Amino acid sequence: MSAAGVTAVAESYQSFNPRAYLQNNYTLPRANFTSEEYAVPWKLRCLADTFATGEIRGQTLIDIGTGPTIYQLLSACDYFEEIVATDYLEVNRAEIRCWLSSKSSVGFDWSPFIKHTCKIEGKGEAWEEKEQKLKKKLKKILPIDVHQPTPLGSSLSEPADALISAFCLEAVSPDRQSFDQALRNVTTLLKPGGHFLMIGALEESFYLAGEAKLSVVPVTELDVKESFDKNGYRIRDFRSYSMPPNLMIGVDDVKGIFFVHAQKLA
Numbered sequence: 001m002s003a004a005g006v007t008a009v010a011e012s013y014q015s016f017n018p019r020a021y022l023q024n025n026y027t028l029p030r031a032n033f034t035s036e037e038y039a040v041p042w043k044l045r046c047l048a049d050t051f052a053t054g055e056i057r058g059q060t061l062i063d064i065g066t067g068p069t070i071y072q073l074l075s076a077c078d079y080f081e082e083i084v085a086t087d088y089l090e091v092n093r094a095e096i097r098c099w100l101s102s103k104s105s106v107g108f109d110w111s112p113f114i115k116h117t118c119k120i121e122g123k124g125e126a127w128e129e130k131e132q133k134l135k136k137k138l139k140k141i142l143p144i145d146v147h148q149p150t151p152l153g154s155s156l157s158e159p160a161d162a163l164i165s166a167f168c169l170e171a172v173s174p175d176r177q178s179f180d181q182a183l184r185n186v187t188t189l190l191k192p193g194g195h196f197l198m199i200g201a202l203e204e205s206f207y208l209a210g211e212a213k214l215s216v217v218p219v220t221e222l223d224v225k226e227s228f229d230k231n232g233y234r235i236r237d238f239r240s241y242s243m244p245p246n247l248m249i250g251v252d253d254v255k256g257i258f259f260v261h262a263q264k265l266a
């Protein structure tokens with residue numbers, strides 16, 4: 001791990017603007033639900049399909065690098081008693097607390113994502129019911145640093161049954177070696193035999209979040225697969241999605257998205 005590189009990444013995140021990040025990625029044109037060709041339906045379907053098998057369940061799910069978003073937890077909330085959100089920045093942890101506590105529209109409006117998830121899950125669940133269920137299950141919002149050997153410090157009592165992470169490791173690692181080490185670090189949070197669902201950016205080198213321009217280590221499908229293989233996982237499923245030109249809007253240079261379902265070897 002390059003200590004100087006990790007320090008530089010941490011410094012760059014000091015100007016990360018959650019609202020700008022949400023605007024760039026989770027409103028139109030990117031938050032387009034009208035066709036399976038768009039990123040949102042693809043990503044939410046990967047998660048809904050995987051949880052629908054019922055194989056991934058238990059007491060605790062930890063989300064690594066939650067940021068200011070909750071869409072990634074919507075299909076998980078039927079299968080875990082406790083969901084733990086984590087992020088490096090207090091501004092992002094505060095955004096999640098705001099959503100949790102908001103009676104009105106104070107927090108970000110995730111209802112389009114919740115409605116779409118209910119639709120593709122096909123259980124006839126009302127979106128308000130799903131929203132309340134997630135709010136009830138989301139019981140902890142903890143600081144995390146994936147570059148530390150113990151990413152949650154002393155906050156974690158025992159390893160989790162499952163991990164989920166979206167657009168985190170590649171967005172906070174200065175190079176491939178740091179990415180691999182970060183995966184090794186977060187793997188200590190997962191029980192042997194536990195499942196890890198990761199969504200990430202393919203061949204991206206930067207993204208914008210207000211005044212912040214964040215560097216991203218470009219990773220290919222093969223890089224991601226090799227990293228999980230090297231860190232003691234069996235890859236159960238791997239899917240990728242190419243960003244259509246109309247979703248390349250200048251807020252990053254992402255070329256595609258990957259979804260990986262990996263299981264930690266017992």
Ligand SMILES: C[S@@+](CC[C@H](N)C(=O)[O-])C[C@H]1O[C@@H](n2cnc3c(N)ncnc32)[C@H](O)[C@@H]1O
Nearest residue numbers: 065066067088089144145146166167168171172
């Ligand atoms: C691209 S955002 C991903 C946010 C969200 N998971 C999503 O799906 O959009 C990357 C997140 O990683 C967080 N982060 C930055 N440095 C980190 C670190 N060292 N350890 C863990 N998370 C970090 C940032 O605060 C930010 O919320």
Ligand SMILES: O=S(=O)(c1ccc2c(c1)CN[C@@H](CF)C2)N1CCSCC1
Nearest residue numbers: 025030031039040043167171207252254
């Ligand atoms: O694929 S997205 O357009 C998306 C969503 C988030 C991100 C990127 C792309 C690329 N840059 C990442 C920086 F780390 C963050 N998308 C946004 C709507 S919901 C489905 C996912």
